[in-house]
Amino acid sequence: xxxxxxxxxxxxxxxxxxxxxxxxxxxxxxxxxxxxxxxxxxxxxxxxxxxxxxxxxxxxxxxxxxxxxxxxxxxxxxxxxxxxxxxxxxxxxxxxxxxxxxxxxxxxxxxxxxxxxxxxxxxxxxxxxxxxxxxxxxxxxxxxxxxxxxxxxxxxxxxxxxxxxxxxxxxxxxxxxxxxxxxxxxxxxxxxxxxxxxxxxxxxxxxxxxxxxxxxxxxxxxxxxxxxxxxxxxxxxxxxxxxxxxxxxxxxxxxxxxxxxxxxxxxxxxxxxxxxxxxxxxxxxxxxxxxxxxxxxxxxxxxxxxxxxxxxxxxxxxxxxxxxxxxxxxxxxxxxxxxxxxxxxxxxxxxxxxxxxxxxxxxxxxxxxxxxxxxxxxxxxxxxxxxxxxxxxxxxxxxxxxxxxxxxxxxxxxxxxxxxx
Amino acid sequence: xxxxxxxxxxxxxxxxxxxxxxxxxxxxxxxxxxxxxxxxxxxxxxxxxxxxxxxxxxxxxxxxxxxxxxxxxxxxxxxxxxxxxxxxxxxxxxxxxxxxxxxxxxxxxxxxxxxxxxxxxxxxxxxxxxxxxxxxxxxxxxxxxxxxxxxxxxxxxxxxxxxxxxxxxxx
Numbered sequence: 378x379x380x381x382x383x384x385x386x387x388x389x390x391x392x393x394x395x396x397x398x399x400x401x402x403x404x405x406x407x408x409x410x411x412x413x414x415x416x417x418x419x420x421x422x423x424x425x426x427x428x429x430x431x432x433x434x435x436x437x438x439x440x441x442x443x444x445x446x447x448x449x450x451x452x453x454x455x456x457x458x459x460x461x462x463x464x465x466x467x468x469x470x471x472x473x474x475x476x477x478x479x480x481x482x483x484x485x486x487x488x489x490x491x492x493x494x495x496x497x498x499x500x501x502x503x504x505x506x507x508x509x510x511x512x513x514x515x516x517x518x519x520x521x522x523x524x525x526x527x528x529x530x531x532x533x534x535x536x537x538x539x540x541x542x543x544x545x546x547x548x549x550x551x552x553x554x555x556x557x558x559x560x561x562x563x564x565x566x567x568x569x570x571x572x573x574x575x576x577x578x579x580x581x582x583x584x585x586x587x588x589x590x591x592x593x594x595x596x597x598x599x600x601x602x603x604x605x606x607x608x609x610x611x612x613x614x615x616x617x618x619x620x621x622x623x624x625x626x627x628x629x630x631x632x633x634x635x636x637x638x639x640x641x642x643x644x645x646x647x648x649x650x651x652x653x654x655x656x657x658x659x660x661x662x663x664x665x666x667x668x669x670x671x672x673x674x675x676x677x678x679x680x681x682x683x684x685x686x687x688x689x690x691x692x693x694x695x696x697x698x699x700x701x702x703x704x705x706x707x708x709x710x711x712x713x714x715x716x717x718x719x720x721x722x723x724x725x726x727x728x729x730x731x732x733x734x735x736x737x738x739x740x741x742x743x744x745x746x747x748x749x750x751x752x753x754x755x756x757x758x759x760x761x762x763x764x765x766x767x768x769x770x771x772x773x774x775x776x777x778x779x780x781x782x783x784x785x786x787x788x789x790x791x792x793x794x795x796x797x798x
Numbered sequence: 799x800x801x802x803x804x805x806x807x808x809x810x811x812x813x814x815x816x817x818x819x820x821x822x823x824x825x826x827x828x829x830x831x832x833x834x835x836x837x838x839x840x841x842x843x844x845x846x847x848x849x850x851x852x853x854x855x856x857x858x859x860x861x862x863x864x865x866x867x868x869x870x871x872x873x874x875x876x877x878x879x880x881x882x883x884x885x886x887x888x889x890x891x892x893x894x895x896x897x898x899x900x901x902x903x904x905x906x907x908x909x910x911x912x913x914x915x916x917x918x919x920x921x922x923x924x925x926x927x928x929x930x931x932x933x934x935x936x937x938x939x940x941x942x943x944x945x946x947x948x949x950x951x952x953x954x955x956x957x958x959x960x961x962x963x964x965x966x967x968x969x
Contacts, residue, residue: 399908399942400942401942401944401945401948402945403947403948423958426958426962427958427961427962427965428965429961429965514897515872515894515897515898515901517872517898517901517957517958518897518901518957520957520958520961521901521957521961524961524965525961525964529900529947529948531896564864564867564892566864566890566891566892566893566896567890567891567893567896596892596893598893
């Protein structure tokens, strides 16, 4: 029976030759990502209630990212408890304040094609860029995984999304994602999205991760990219040898997709999502009258080294408008170090940006950079639900790092192509 | 722990709801600070004010498309569990609601023929076999069933009681 990539991974994790879509199976988990947000603070009390420990400390990866650095005694207590959990259960893959979990997983070479991974955060779909299954689950389910090492799921149908052609200068994967939110809607539950085509094949891993990260905004179970030489190079760059069968993980040529969509990347222009959902929006050009109080570069999806390069490309030799403020929270410590080494941070700071600590920060309304009532922000993050980034009446527009930087320079939403040509 | 709550066949009267019944309908945010019994009395009140007061144990919910769309709040599934709902059949479910409900011990079946069922009819559902009989109209349907090992968790009352039982046995 012809199988899609996600079917093959699930079949392997379920100890089966093949699986049918719609079927419910139990999978053995290869990697479970626990974060300070819904991790030990929710799971540990349940473990105590059950009188059990963790199934395999070597398959658990624990990160602090949502509440770092602590801003009040409550967040400090959550971080303290997370550190105690790591020590109590001997979790060696504990990355404390190293960066946002989804990004650090990639940096550490912890994801391999064909792996079956789960995470206690909806943007866990990010990991699918490596050709593995990775999806987000609630705290009660992550408790189950922590104890048993397994999880049940319904085998999803796959929607294939092909992007063809070269994207224009000033356009990024984020624009593709925002465009897709409108085209495919946000109700693709129990479906996997497989991204392909010549545009995706030519993309660096960091940009592929933007597509899979925002598969969760499409309502999807996960997003995946077929592993190729780019994938292997990224794993090697992390100091890890790719699995011998890494390139075997792909959908069969005659696999059945629920739907196949073809999109032309050459004609795609910069996009924004207007308040209060990612599927609400249009071309950045249509929103140029929107004055902004804040521009924010941050989150797992929008502040990796490649994102900071986009920001610096726009800011080089320019200044942030006095009418607004630009905040930049790099996705990880490594991102921060690399951006410092190659001069990117200097360009950003010289333009007048405020550099923030690495972490989930204002994206989830938890760290520095939250908004006052009625303030307007343009952000490189992935969600703009009402009140997410601060006060209930604040307005958040989502855009690519290019568009956020251009808007910071202009003081209003701006198409970055005007500054790049 | 005994298997007293184990049941393979569910028979109950039908409550019919339409498309995109969301988790705010099931667990309105304004009652979040109230205890479970109070929260449950407001379940679906915006859609059907009589539902919570009149639903009986083992009654069956039939919904339309994207049942449970919205937030990840587990209170939505908990309300149905508290009210004793026997099963939920819908054309499609939102992913998080579906998983929450199963993990709180509610059998859910994806049921394409939802619009052929009327409120008040008597249904017989075998969640493992995936067979649904309309005892009022005589119609019968076959859909994807819930595997027995998952049903074991549902019968235990959900994930936490199932884990408690599993590890109590191992001790």
